[in-house]
Amino acid sequence: MHVKWFLTHDGGFMARVIDLTRTIEAKMPVFPGDPEVDFFSHHTHEATGYCVSRFAMGTHTGTHIDVPLHKIASGMPVDEIPLERMMGRAVIADLRDLKKNEEISIKHLEAWENELKDCSILILKTGWSEHFGRDDFFCGFNGISQEAAEWLSRKKLSMVGLESPSVHPVTHQRIHQIFLKSNVLVVETLCNLESVKQTTVQFFALPLKLKGLDGSPIRAFAVEE
Amino acid sequence: MHVKWFLTHDGGFMARVIDLTRTIEAKMPVFPGDPEVDFFSHHTHEATGYCVSRFAMGTHTGTHIDVPLHKIASGMPVDEIPLERMMGRAVIADLRDLKKNEEISIKHLEAWENELKDCSILILKTGWSEHFGRDDFFCGFNGISQEAAEWLSRKKLSMVGLESPSVHPVTHQRIHQIFLKSNVLVVETLCNLESVKQTTVQFFALPLKLKGLDGSPIRAFAVEE
Numbered sequence: 001m002h003v004k005w006f007l008t009h010d011g012g013f014m015a016r017v018i019d020l021t022r023t024i025e026a027k028m029p030v031f032p033g034d035p036e037v038d039f040f041s042h043h044t045h046e047a048t049g050y051c052v053s054r055f056a057m058g059t060h061t062g063t064h065i066d067v068p069l070h071k072i073a074s075g076m077p078v079d080e081i082p083l084e085r086m087m088g089r090a091v092i093a094d095l096r097d098l099k100k101n102e103e104i105s106i107k108h109l110e111a112w113e114n115e116l117k118d119c120s121i122l123i124l125k126t127g128w129s130e131h132f133g134r135d136d137f138f139c140g141f142n143g144i145s146q147e148a149a150e151w152l153s154r155k156k157l158s159m160v161g162l163e164s165p166s167v168h169p170v171t172h173q174r175i176h177q178i179f180l181k182s183n184v185l186v187v188e189t190l191c192n193l194e195s196v197k198q199t200t201v202q203f204f205a206l207p208l209k210l211k212g213l214d215g216s217p218i219r220a221f222a223v224e225e
Numbered sequence: 226m227h228v229k230w231f232l233t234h235d236g237g238f239m240a241r242v243i244d245l246t247r248t249i250e251a252k253m254p255v256f257p258g259d260p261e262v263d264f265f266s267h268h269t270h271e272a273t274g275y276c277v278s279r280f281a282m283g284t285h286t287g288t289h290i291d292v293p294l295h296k297i298a299s300g301m302p303v304d305e306i307p308l309e310r311m312m313g314r315a316v317i318a319d320l321r322d323l324k325k326n327e328e329i330s331i332k333h334l335e336a337w338e339n340e341l342k343d344c345s346i347l348i349l350k351t352g353w354s355e356h357f358g359r360d361d362f363f364c365g366f367n368g369i370s371q372e373a374a375e376w377l378s379r380k381k382l383s384m385v386g387l388e389s390p391s392v393h394p395v396t397h398q399r400i401h402q403i404f405l406k407s408n409v410l411v412v413e414t415l416c417n418l419e420s421v422k423q424t425t426v427q428f429f430a431l432p433l434k435l436k437g438l439d440g441s442p443i444r445a446f447a448v449e450e
Contacts, residue, residue, distance in 0.1 A: 057280065
């Protein structure tokens with residue numbers, strides 16, 4: 001089978017690639033209590049003829065993935081998750097009509113049940129990424145209700161993707177546990193979803209292969225055909 | 226166009242995804258003079274109910290990408306490279322018959338010229354990844370000759386991918402400059418190429434979106450159809 005849409009990177013490229021990743025920069029906002037992001041110059045063009053930098057950050061910085069070890073002591077670390085789990089056909093559920101602080105419940109998700117049959121990933125387009133950098137980004141978002149999290153876990157999804165920095169502003173511990181115990185990976189702090197026009201896309205969430213760690217910043221993108 | 230091979234992540238998945246990324250771990254071997262890799266525990270299950278780690282490393286750790294800023298002070302940083310540049314159809318050139326220290330010359334590459342016409346990426350399968358962790362990994366590999374680097378740059382490739390940690394064990398400064406001045410991105414320290422059976426594949430090299438930096442560790446993989 002010849003997949004034309006990845007034939008070449010320019011003229012012959014027959015798909016639209018949409019970057020859904022927030023840029024990582026020193027001292028960017030991070031989840032309260034998480035490590036800061038630091039960049040350091042290591043080799044410079046002047047001194048060595050080439051530039052090498054050092055960077056330090058937390059595993060849940062910017063656009064990132066939560067894997068079972070994040071919440072479960074015996075859970076799988078990020079380097080052991082097969083790559084196939086972190087890509088696949090995704091539904092982009094438009095939930096931008098939700099009120100501030102309204103919980104995402106089963107009734108909001110049922111509208112997308114038909115599309116979900118052919119997909120392994122659900123992405124909740126709430127518009128929350130607009131709040132990045134504001135005071136309320138880490139606390140005022142639409143959380144996923146316990147019933148909705150359980151409903152999604154029963155669907156045996158591979159991943160759930162969010163614009164918010166967590167799954168719930170209050171009961172995040174409980175909701176994380178529901179997803180990660182069911183082996184549903186959670187992608188947080190997606191951005192640029194307003195550029196996605198299709199209801200279903202190919203979605204990729206590629207973490208660093210960090211041995212034994214509980215998550216990783218990712219490069220996330222959608223491909224529209 | 227309905228791309229079946231990414232329909233679902235399990236039963237319906239009609240392609241083979243091959244991870245070409247070396248696992249990143251604390252104190253792993255790095256290019257001489259580069260920053261060490263460090264992992265730190267930050268939040269623990271016992272103390273906070275969830276696990277978050279901090280990690281620090283150089284921009285050229287493990288399987289990574291070199292972008293123009295690595296060698297050219299006014300060159301493009303990694304966060305500004307469009308994602309389309311870091312994926313596409315690739316030729317896997319089998320060069321495992323080369324002798325130790327033999328330079329990769331135009332004559333070795335000309336055999337793949339026909340396949341390259343439909344591809345934007347060239348990957349040199351030299352078998353060198355077997356040497357990772359041995360004393361000679363950073364110094365004994367097959368370098369790309371100046372003429373071969375210029376020949377490849379004239380092909381206007383998007384990327385060149387290597388199993389070795391650099392483009393040449395001796396004249397790496399000069400060879401990097403040829404590629405990066407021509408805007409050919411360089412991927413280094415690929416592994417697991419022996420698992421790739423096809424001559425052409427879809428290749429992906431996804432870096433972190435690190436603002437203003439000179440490269441990044443990547444998640445690299447091939448998709449066979």
